[in-house]
Amino acid sequence: MPFTHAVFDLDETLYPTSTGLMQRVARRITDWLQRRLGLDPEEASYLRRTYIQRYGTTLAGLLAEHPGRVDVEDYLAYVHDVPVETYLQPDPALRTMLAGIPLGRVIFTNATTEHAVRVLRALGVDDLFERIVDIRALNFVHKPRPEAYERLLALLNTPGRACILVDDRAVNLQPAKRWGMTTVLINGPLQDGVDFTVASVLDVGPLVHRLLRRS
Ligand SMILES: [Mg+2]
Numbered sequence: 001m002p003f004t005h006a007v008f009d010l011d012e013t014l015y016p017t018s019t020g021l022m023q024r025v026a027r028r029i030t031d032w033l034q035r036r037l038g039l040d041p042e043e044a045s046y047l048r049r050t051y052i053q054r055y056g057t058t059l060a061g062l063l064a065e066h067p068g069r070v071d072v073e074d075y076l077a078y079v080h081d082v083p084v085e086t087y088l089q090p091d092p093a094l095r096t097m098l099a100g101i102p103l104g105r106v107i108f109t110n111a112t113t114e115h116a117v118r119v120l121r122a123l124g125v126d127d128l129f130e131r132i133v134d135i136r137a138l139n140f141v142h143k144p145r146p147e148a149y150e151r152l153l154a155l156l157n158t159p160g161r162a163c164i165l166v167d168d169r170a171v172n173l174q175p176a177k178r179w180g181m182t183t184v185l186i187n188g189p190l191q192d193g194v195d196f197t198v199a200s201v202l203d204v205g206p207l208v209h210r211l212l213r214r215s
Pocket residue numbers: 009010011012013167168169
């Protein structure tokens with residue numbers, strides 16, 4: 001089966017954790033919980049950690065525990081209202097690596113398309129992706145819930161075995177194995193559900209070329 005798509009997670013996959021961008025987003029999430037739920041800072045950060053642990057994301061926790069009472073669009077706009085361009089700069093090496101992958105390039109993210117476009121523009125790679133599958137396209141069912149992968153494959157109209165999936169979290173790769181995707185973990189140990197690990201996203205290009213020669 002030849003590969004047709006290289007599917008990339010966005011945050012902390014296309015750029016490193018050390019940029020601090022996601023810590024800034026996490027602060028916005030805590031801030032939203034404080035303002036909208038009337039919590040103090042300690043309660044808000046405890047709730048954020050609890051929701052992430054129990055439901056995978058803060059938004060999933062809010063939707064589960066406050067059904068019908070959360071303004072999802074207000075939440076998404078608020079938490080992503082961060083100066084992305086002060087954290088990320090154009091990355092010519094990333095651009096060269098991505099441009100060299102002779103497959104459909106797709107973003108698969110629990111964030112919004114607006115945030116994804118902003119991040120991709122800041123990195124100087126927005127024109128290299130044919131599609132962004134965001135949290136709305138996933139009907140607010142986020143990675144790593146299995147339905148998210150089913151939805152991704154339906155939207156791409158492709159079987160899982162034709163996809164290479166790249167993410168910085170092993171937990172987001174494991175469900176993909178059910179559909180036969182080839183999984184690549186950025187900067188983590190080889191483990192269940194992970195076919196390959198690479199130290200940097202820049203190593204994905206050479207790995208894809210190896211896989212294409214093999215298939
Ligand atoms: Mg990520």
